[in-house]
Amino acid sequence: MTNLFSIEYITIFTSFALLVLGLWGIISQKNIFKIIISFSIVNTSIHLLLVSLAYIRNRTAPIIDSAVDRVNAAEKVVDPVPHALVLTAIVIGIGITALMLSYAFTMYKQHKTLDINQYKSLKW
Amino acid sequence: MVSPIYIIAILLGMAFMLGLLSKSGTRIAGILTSVSLALPVYISISWFIQILSGNADAITIFTAGSVPPFSINLVMGLEEAFFTSAINILGLLGFIYLSADLKKQGVRAMALYLVLIMGLNVVVMTRDIFNLFVFMEIVTIAVAGLIYLKNDNQSKEAGFKYLVAVGIISLFFLIGIGFFYFYGGTLNIDGFIAANSVVVKGATIAIFFIIISIILELKPFPANGWALDVYQAATPGVSALISSGTATASIFVLYKLLPLGSEIWLQILTVVGAVTFLGSNFLGISQKNTNRLLGYSSIGQVGLLMMVIGFMPQLGSAFKMIFFSVFISHFLAKAGLFWLSGIVKKESITDWGILRGSNIALFLFGIFLFALVGFPPFPSFYGKWQMVMELAGTGRFIWIVIILLGSFFEGLYLFRWLGYAIKGEKSNEEKLQIPWDKIVPPFIFGISLFIAAYYANSMSVYGNTINLIPLVFILLLFVIDFLPAYIKNTITIGAMVYYAVNLYPSISDDTLRVVFAAIFLIGGILTMIAGYSVKGKRKGFFPFAVMMYFGLIGLIEAENLFQFFFAWELMTLGSYILIIRGKFSMKHAFNYMLFSLGGAYLIFLGIAMSSFGNTSLDIGIIGLSTMPGWSYTLLAIGFLTKTAALGLHIWLPGAHAEAESDVSPMVSGILLKGGVFGLIVLFLAMGGEQAASHPLLYSLGWLGAITALGGNLLAVFQEDAKRLLAYSSVANLGYILFALAFMTNIGWLSALTYSINHFLFKTLLFLAIGGVVLRVKTHNMYEMGGLIKQMPWSFIAVLIGIITLAGIPPLSGYAGKWLFYNAVITKGWYFQGVLVFFAGTIAFLYCFKLIYSVFLGQPKDRFRKVKEAPIWYLIPQFILIIGIMIFSARPDLVLKPIGALLTQSSYFPSDSLSWENVTASTNLGYWSGYKIMLVIGVMFAVLLVWLMYMSRKTQKVKQFNIVYAGERPFTPETTHFSHNMFSHYYKALGFLSAPLATRFWNITNDITHRIADGSKRLYTGNGQTYLAVIMAYIIIIYLIMF
């Protein structure tokens, strides 16, 4: 049970909770702007998940400096790979969010509304 | 060879470079973009060719000077080379197509396009899961940008829905990747597969998220609302890229990632694919918006591809061929159709008549549709065939039914669309604008379909048994379509004569086949002669006429079921186009295609069931079927749709009556025999005489009898001369079915006599009436009358025709009847016999009506000046009359060899007919055609002389020289004697001719459409609902999995 109180358990749980909340926001909010916000929350939650998965207790950041011996670095540092993935994912995330926003903006320009229920000209 | 890494470098480098160009440099940018799109085409194709020919091995491209799993690697193998080639070719052509739109948006839009193609290439080649994610995101974003190109309200909306939906899907993918790495300790796909043997605990959930997101990217039904909106709203050029380009990459990704998962994923994929294929195509049938319709079809095809992948283990070595065939048809045809849609610029498929403004566009449209539905010789035909056969081999019939049902729905809406294009209304003011850059890409894809067809043929197991030369000839006819009709007619007739001469020796020992070959080829040549009367070019007629005849002959030549079905489909396709050429035949041709397609798929299913447990595909295996009840019934119903048995007949009258004057005899006198031949093949395979007590035959006997009665009853009350003849054909085919169902020697003999007779007199009658219709420009008999003076030769032809039809001595119709009643009595089916006999008497009524109201009575004023039918119509008529005369006088010439064959064969050993010179006798009596002819001839001559002597006193009056209580009737035609001629009979018998079948099919059709229309409402248009459906889809698959 003590395990559950370790950082990575907390953060993973948090990330899942954030994910569920974000998804709830995505399918419950009528405002497109809110949907995009929810989307970015989901994004953040997944980044958090990936970083948590990389964590190993009592280890330091994957940077070899005075604190970490070069020789047995493998026993000292946490996993650098998910960090690299998350770096990429964050940048992709802002790209997609910005794109969604500009779509939302042009849609708003046309119809003067952000209610997703009003955008149903395509159906069936 | 050039390393594939340069594909990335060139495309991406050029995309970055374009930023340096000034905004006005679109011309230069266009050229640079084309060049940089062309280079990857070269690179990937050269790899494909080299690897395929064995000159090169698949290579792995390492990056970062390290090896996987430490660094990302790309692979260029045979499959990758194939898919990147496809994508790059599409990329280049798609750019040419889109260049005008892109130029409008400036240099940046071109950079966008380049990045999209680069992304697709990497998605195919990469072996690293996260790299895959990144480049899939690139593709997503680039597509989202391209959707915006159209820059209208709908495209914005669709683009946003797309972005959100795919965004969510990719987030699930990312979760999957996180756990993939956590549990697998690698990001390399191959590394993971290798490690999977140790069963990585917990990795199943990672794989679940990964594969489910790829499946969702493939737009499974019903979690695909966003995709449909995109297809509808984007510029067609972009939709083509999405449908053929990104879907290609995604399907390959699925194929690449599947080995990660366990076997159960294959089953899930099969179900997902089946649901998608069936559901999407079903909803498509009530769709009118062009691009959305294509979207439905596109999604359906991807579903089929998923099914193919899901069945990978079952398909075994045939997998590659099947996948290739289905894939390439979809890839080429769907892109082509979207491109054409961009040229036509019509939102509704009902407005596609404008396509007729361009022959080349119409031609391309046709082949794309045929390729999608899976008609031979296009690749998907081979693919579907092979797939169905492989599935049948393992007894998966439910899946076959799903595939065929889905294909049927797809055929339904595609052929409705084709109908609108060929026959739909078209205003004269609108002109189809076809710039070269818009037509070149679909043209290249159209040609590629034929090349792909050739490869599919050579990869197919039975492909080498198909004779491709006639197909080449058909293609040649398309090429020379610009020539005048008479030249093409001569070439066609020449080719048919040549074919007949060459064919004869190979089948001469089988009289049965000779008879049918003669009907098909001699009949074909005769009806083609009538075609000389057509002036102008008669575009698009000859290729399809030849296709139909080649299909018919193919049935005879077929040695295995593959050839048989190939020929059957060709025949269907050719005849459909011939029928739709008629002025008002759009609806009827559609009905014809509907029934033909349904019938063809029943035959297909029957063949599949027969093949279960058998190793070969010889035609004889039908008889060895392990599920005889099913295969016999399915095949029989399939063939009966072609012979128009009552209940399945509703397509026939319209199709035959509304066809062009010289096409009606082709489809009525000749084409129907294709169905008869099918029945003969089936019944022979069932075992001939030994199967005589089979319950199926008993019911078919009843069906035949009822069809004979019903057909004649319906014919009697017709006012339309051609419809009358058409219904009469229904009845005659009923006789033939009835006689065949006896399964006795004499029964078959009479059936064959009927077949020959029906060919002779129905071709004759349709030609003669067709000639009349050509002159008087109406089908309604009560508007004609007294034409005997103007058209004496046609009169004689019709007279001979109806005498034969009615079975009045001395002509050969009587011979048929004589044999027939002999057969009925021997068989002992008295009650059915009475029905048929009664039907025969009804035939007298309409025969009389036909000759009386058209040729006799008072001539109409407006027809006083009409000329005799064209000489080209009369020549074949009199050749047919000569044929009837010979057959009537010397039936032994034909019947003796047939009888001998039937008796000698193991099928019908008990012979009950004996010949003595010209006299045939059974234990019930004897008959000599020659003598009867002589006796009746003398009687006829005496009567004629007497009549002529009597008629010298007749007095001429004006037609409407009657008093109607001081008023003239408003429509004097309706007072014509022959108008509503048999109304008094109608009171007594009318209830029998109630259009029950029509009503039944109408209701079925209506219900189907309503259901489709109702379920379509699933796609509410609300992007949020779509997202909820996506999430629900994930949950459902999860529940199935765990």
Added chain:
Amino acid sequence: MLRNSLRVIIIAALGWILFQVYSGYSSRDELNELAGYYATEGLSEVGAANLVTSVVVTYRGLDTLGEVTILFLTALIIGLMLKAEHRGDRTRLRESSEFLVTASHVLLPVIFMVGVYIFINGHLTPGGGFQGGAILASTLILMLLSFTNSKISHKVLEITESVSGISFIVLGILGVILAGGFLDNKILPLGEFGKLFSAGAIPVIYSFIGLKVGAELSTIILEFNQIQGTDDKSL
């Protein structure tokens, strides 16, 4: 009502699935083989002290290329989409406070230098091209805030972006020609571990990444800024 409860069910079911995943999770104590390799062999192979950098720039360099491409695409598409909005008369923006202007004069070069420092030292310390690029972009924001009437040239950004993008690819190709593969950093000598000029081409590549990311983020911000009508009070 029905729709809402359906939504609740969907979310609850997803939560339940995720909970299953969570309860199946147990933390690990060891680096896996791959990460272990990066931590040991990677040092001598790549020579970057920051392991994340060595993974991002070298081993997974293709991902990074894809990533900058995504930003490139995004900037490009947003440019296309908002192009129409730029037209029309731009009302004069309100003058910023003098304090902000003065502070910006001082701060701008500093922040800029910090950005550059971060991406050049990416192989030694936390941070790198993305972070540095983001900081470069933030100087732009500051400029937009303080010099409300300054014209920031799209052209400069575009050229920076194109040139650094092409350089990135050229460096990658050089890797194919001179070293072991696309984006191999050993085209330059690895140098002494821990020094600025070490780890082969990593500092060079990361600089280009930094410039490119900075230019792209700036473009995005600029595009969004240009749709503004009157005031930026909310910032």
Added chain:
Amino acid sequence: MIYSIIVLILSLIMLVMALVAIHHKSLQIAVIASGIISLFASVVYIFLAAPDVAITEASIGSALTVIIFFYVLNKIRHSDAKE
């Protein structure tokens, strides 16, 4: 242990902020709340020994995203006011 408690508190704040971001009527507050989630996430990353990710999340995920959100939001509110 102390780290765990800090992380737990941060997590709780993040979850609360998520609720605020989703359900609060004011879009501005929602944007700020989502920015806070990102910012706190970057603090958590420090505890998770991921300084690179922390910097990135703070600068890109938090700051830039919020700025872009506000640009659009501002424009939307602006045109609302004009109506």
